[in-house]
Amino acid sequence: MRQIYVKEFGIMPGDEKETTLKLRKMLQEIQKEEKLEIRFEKGIYHFYPDYAGEKLLYISNHDEDTIKKVAFDLSGMKQVKISGTDTQFLFHTDILPFHIDRCREICIEGITIDYARTGYSEGKIVEVTDKKMLLEINREEYPYQVIHGNIFFEEENGIDELYCGCLEMDAKRCAPVWRGQDISFNRPYQSSYGAFFQEAGENLVEISLTGGQKFPETSKSGNILILRHHWRTHPCFYLTDSADVTLRHITIYHCTGMAVISQFTNNITIEQVDIRRHPVKKRMFTATADGFHFVYAGGKIQIKDCLVENQLDDPVNIHGIYGRIHKVLNKKEVIVELVEGMQKGVKLGQPGELFGIIDNRTxxxxxxxxxxxxxxxxxxxxxxxxxxxxxxLTQGFVVENKSYAPDVLIEGCTFRNNRARGLLLTTAGQVIVRKNRFETPGAAILIEGDSNYWFESGATKYILLEENEFINCAYVPQWGSAPIQVSPSAGIWEEGQRYHQYLEVRKNLFRCFDNRLVYAVNLETLIFQDNKIEKTDQFPPIAGEAFKLDGVLKFQTDYYG
Structure with a gap:
């Protein structure tokens, strides 16, 4: 494997906009070579969007912002390794760090990723009553302006309103507050708070509610409010139509989207990739969306020895896409609609692949x-x-690409303190989740599938959960009914048939503040054996029974509470 040192192309540590241009020229020069190692030496490398190439990209499960500027465009490359040694990449919004498209045998390792100006800001709650909240915001770290009763945050490429709502974090636990909720201001939907913002002193902003609503009872002085003013637009790693991709020994402190999102990619290994809080800046947030997200993956997904914490959505989500039949042309031809807004523009497959026709009701x-x-x-x-x-073929039914059903191994990881749930597992391949630690505010394991709202497929056949630790999970009810939840959205069940097939929960440790263990519907077989259950007093108990089951055809357990 031939080694290339980026300094040979004038790419050096330091804060200069030309680094992106030099990187672009280097990648264009070596684009057709194979068996290469591209080495970055120690230091901080800055990447600005100014001279980056542009691509029209529809990224699944992200907000639609289709023209992206890309730093590392690896399109079409094969047998390439990018490595660093104590190497830090500092990106400047808005730019997509890595696009791995139509690639084979790509390995990226030994780098740390952060953004100069984060897509989110945060403030400390100084005082809070039913109708008023006083926030302390570090104006130097998170520059803002209050204009006409609204708050706007200055970013590197402009200024953005507080579009995407807020999340309150417990200052002591560095995690979402018990029984908390997403909060938004002045948005066009019923649950959003009407609010007036005004300056209240140096680094102080007062929020006054203008409608009949009150701040949540869970809001406390001293807690941290994450202020979400940037749409989820730019993931760290975007993988498309590729195979045999390895990400290893990488630390991600922030990105303005998911840390990793893949579409139609086979054989992905993610090993010792940490999404973690910055050790110096101590921000309460990391990635602005999911940790690792896989849409129509194939082959095998392996996630090993990772820390995934404080991101603003689920650590892992594996699923396909249901496309709704909009019009039946004849017995061979249909027009299919992508209904969910974050799936727009994603092609559902290629000629030669196998598609299923799914009754959206069952x-x-x-x-x-x-x-x-x-x-x-x-x-x-x-x-x-x-x-x-x-x-x-029926209007309203959905189609699903059956050619992508990856086997999954998730082992030795810690998932904690993020918004929402833990692992979202919907693949027909063999799934093994082993020796992980979960400290999630919602369900640690969610096995769902939906053909009428999110349009995320599909039915599972075999899932094994063994030797994991579930620590005080599901303390925010709107994010989960129990530490383990199976809840496909089918409105009608066929006699003797179930959407999900087999779930085995064995030799795990559950440390729970109440009785809830498993909530499951529309499942053929559930086995819950040889698990250890310990009670804690971390939170007040939430009402519920150990096993809340409906439509589970076979159930075996040795635990009776």
């Missing part, structure tokens, strides 16, 4: 066949032609 498969054409008409609709005639 979420059960009616039939399947190979597709011979998939054509994007625009970001909303795509034309799909099947090789054989289909008898169950």
């Amino acid at each position: 979420m059960l498969e009616k039939e399947r066949a190979e597709v011979c054409e998939v054509t994007m008409l625009n970001k909303d609709f795509q034309y799909i032609a099947f090789r054989d005639e289909m008898e169950s």
Whole structure:
């Protein structure tokens, strides 16, 4: 493997905008070479968007902002390793750090990633009553302006209003508050608070509620309010149509999207990749969305020895996409709609792949066949032609690409203190979750699937949870009914048939502040054996029983509470 030192191309540590241009020229020069190691030496490298290449990208489960500037555009590269030694990459919004597209055998290791100006800000609650809250915001770290009763935050590329709401964090636990909730101000939906912002002194902002609502009872002085003013637009690593990708020995302090998002990529290994709080700046947040997110992955996903903490959505989400049949042209041809806004523009597959037709009411498969054409008409609709005639094509039913069902191994990781849930597992492959530690405010394990709202597929066949620790999980009810939750959204169940097939929970430690262990519906087999249950007094108990089951056909347990 030939080694290339980036200093040979004039890429040096330091704060200069030309670094992005030099990187772009280097990658263009070596783009067709294989068996390369690109080495970055010790230091802080700055990457600005000014001279970066632009690409039209529809990134699943992100807010639609389709023109992206990309720093490391690795499109089409094969057998390439990018490595650093005590190497820090500091990105300047808005820029996509890595796009791995149509690649084979890519390894990235030994780097630390942060942003010069974070996409979120935070403030300390100084005082709070039913109708008023006084926030202390470090104006130097998080520059802001109060204009016409609203607050705006200065970013490197402009100024943004507090669009995306807030999340209150317990200052002592550095985690979402017990029974907390998302808070938003002056947004066009019923649950949003009407509010007036005004300056109240140096680094102080007073929020006065203008409607009939009150601040949550969980709000306390001393807690930290994460202020979400940037849409989720730029993940750290965006993988598309690639295979055999390894991310190893990487630390991510922040990004303005998910840490890793992959689409239609096979064989992904994520090892010792930490999404962690900054050790000096002590920000309460890390990534602005999910940790590791996989849409129509294939082969095997391996996530090992990672710390994933304080990101603003789930640590891991593995799923496909249901496309809704908008119009049936004949027995072979349909127009399919991408309904969920964050899935717009994602092509559902390629000719030769196997698609299933799913009854959206029961979420059960009616039939399947190979597709011979998939054509994007625009970001909303795509034309799909099947090789054989289909008898169950029905407007309102959904299609699912069955050619992507990865096996999954998640081992030796810690997931803690983030917004929402833990692992969202919906793949028909074999799933093993072993020797991990969960401290999540919602369900630590969520096995769902939905064909009417989020349109995230699919049905699972085998999931094993063993030798994990579940520590005081599910303390925010809106994010989970129990530490382990199985809850596909099918409105109708067929006699003797279930959406999810097999879940085994064995040799785990549950340290719980109440009785709840498993909430499960629409599942064929649940085995819960050889687990250790310990009670804690971390939070007041939430009402519920150990096993809340509905429509579970077979249940075995040796725990009776």
